[in-house]
Amino acid sequence: MKKLETWVTVPDTSDFSIYNLPFGIFSVKEGAPKAGIAIGEQIVDLAALADLGLLEVSGVYFRQSTLNDFIGLGKEITNKVRLDVQQLLILENSPLKNHPKVFVPQQDAKMHLPVHIGDYTDFYSSIEHATNVGKMFRDANNALLPNWKHLPVGYHGRASSIVVSGTDVRRPMGQILPKDQIEPVFQASGRLDFELEMGFIVGKRKRLGERISTKNAAEHIFGMVLFNDWSARDIQKWEYVPLGPFLGKSFASSMSPWVVTMEALEPFRVSGPEQDPKVLPYLEFEGEYNFDIQLQVGIQPKGTTEKVVSTSNFKFMYWNMLQQLAHHTVNGCNVNVGDVMASGTISGKDASSYGSMLEISWGGKKSVQMNDGSERRFLEDHDTVIMRGHAEKEGIRIGFGEVKGTILPST
Incomplete structure (x- = not known):
């Protein structure tokens, strides 16, 4: 497995390493639920990332209360989003370093069911x-x-x-x-x-x-x-x-x-x-x-x-x-x-x-x-x-x- 290093602080015992980057739905205070990726003790706000032009997927997909429509885009697209975020978290001169508001502490977020479950x-x-x-x-x-x-x-x-x-x-x-x-x-x-x-x-x-x-x-x-x-x-x-x-x-x-x-x-x-x-x-x-x-x-x-x-x-x-x-x-x-x-x-x-x-x-x-x-x-x-x-x-x-x-x- 290729060794990866991130500039984000990730505890050694964290489930959410740079190799993971799982998707979820979160909200902050009275804000509407939206999509994020977990890294260490932080959440990467995917809607904010899309607004910065750092993702090829429209932010519309990340401002929904479930991941269903995003997942429905297909693995070719969802995999690329995950790998693009991974690269942004690895790059020494990552543009994310200039946009700290993209990161939300997990302790400040409320988590929701990630998908609408029809069956x-x-x-x-x-x-x-x-x-x-x-x-x-x-x-x-x-x-x-x-x-x-x-x-x-x-x-x-x-x-x-x-x-x-x-x-x-x-x-x-x-x-x-x-x-x-x-x-x-x-x-x-x-x-x-x-x-x-x-x-x-x-x-x-x-x-x-x-x-x-x-x-x-x-x-x-x-x-x-x-x-x-x-x-x-x-x-x-x-x-x-x-x-x-x-x-x-x-x-x-x-x-x-x-x-x-x-x-x-x-x-x-x-x-x-x-x-x-x-x-x-x-x-x-x-x-x-x-x-x-x-x-x-x-x-x-x-x-x-x-x-x-x-x-x-x-x-x-x-x-x-x-x-x-x-x-x-x-x-x-x-x-x-x-x-x-x-x-x-x-x-x-x-x-x-x-x-x-x-x-x-x-x-x-x-x-x-x-x-x-x-x-x-x-x-x-x-x-x-x-x-x-x-x-x-x-x-x-x-x-x-x-x-x-x-x-x-x-x-």
């Missing part, structure tokens, strides 16, 4: 997670359902309740079947959980009736985010047969504000797990399309410090993004710019890498001690869940920042 799909692509759930709720010797190794299982989620990192999440109410009873009750979820996931943003439209193949799927993937698909396990358990998740999932999902481009992640591609049995031809792919992204989940009870409860990695995924997108559209389903496809819970082989409290507590049978001495089997009111992710190689770090949310009591 959201949640997959179930970690074999370790699916196996753990199967062992808990079905036959331990036949944990995976017969279809699992033949297709990327997924379901259509609720796009309207996806919120940006930092948004509080209200504990959901719903129908729950108490243990050893035959009639449900209506009450607040007592088994509220997080799900450690990553999501990708669709960057290219595909019309209804057309399919995306694994050979061209990468053209349709703009970038990635961290994703917490909050889950009410007790509500979900009662409702999910026969049609799958509904109210146990749709109350909220949290997404990180910065979209890391696939071009920035290119050096971190790795091989995924061997897929056996052999997949059908439309799911076959060439090359490496798993990514070595280190992931972490922490729980911070009110008034105390954070306790890390999971350390996982995105490279564990059995089904990759090319296969997910190819399968999603094999029936002719259309996709649009800004659609979000989430990975499903990301778990590794050992308990330290499990991506949900359902697994960490093994269905509520075990507890995790917090730093204040309290214990958790599932999430309690006023707990804050913080997820982080970064890739690192040869001293070069590219990260996603964090996605966090605090649980508020039910009403």
Whole structure:
């Protein structure tokens, strides 16, 4: 990887290095949301940059409240914008040095959802997670359902309740079947959980009736985010047969504000797990399309410090993004710019890498001690869940920042 140096101060541990330069939507004070790029602890105001004539793209695209129209210009243009900004941050005699107002401190900015999400799909692509759930709720010797190794299982989620990192999440109410009873009750979820996931943003439209193949799927993937698909396990358990998740999932999902481009992640591609049995031809792919992204989940009870409860990695995924997108559209389903496809819970082989409290507590049978001495089997009111992710190689770090949310009591 070519060594790059920037004249902007970037802490060594920053997720937003000169190699990254993710896109996001921010606002300052009462100002309207607009597009920016993160570098260190600063945001480069892309609208201001365009006004100075330093970008070939009109500032109109950067004064919108989402990145959808900009992303829709295509990778040839969006990649060039990112590389042009990179050069401006590298050049010793950069014209940006004469325009300090182009930079906005991240601490002064409010972040927004980076895209308008028309549709959201949640997959179930970690074999370790699916196996753990199967062992808990079905036959331990036949944990995976017969279809699992033949297709990327997924379901259509609720796009309207996806919120940006930092948004509080209200504990959901719903129908729950108490243990050893035959009639449900209506009450607040007592088994509220997080799900450690990553999501990708669709960057290219595909019309209804057309399919995306694994050979061209990468053209349709703009970038990635961290994703917490909050889950009410007790509500979900009662409702999910026969049609799958509904109210146990749709109350909220949290997404990180910065979209890391696939071009920035290119050096971190790795091989995924061997897929056996052999997949059908439309799911076959060439090359490496798993990514070595280190992931972490922490729980911070009110008034105390954070306790890390999971350390996982995105490279564990059995089904990759090319296969997910190819399968999603094999029936002719259309996709649009800004659609979000989430990975499903990301778990590794050992308990330290499990991506949900359902697994960490093994269905509520075990507890995790917090730093204040309290214990958790599932999430309690006023707990804050913080997820982080970064890739690192040869001293070069590219990260996603964090996605966090605090649980508020039910009403």
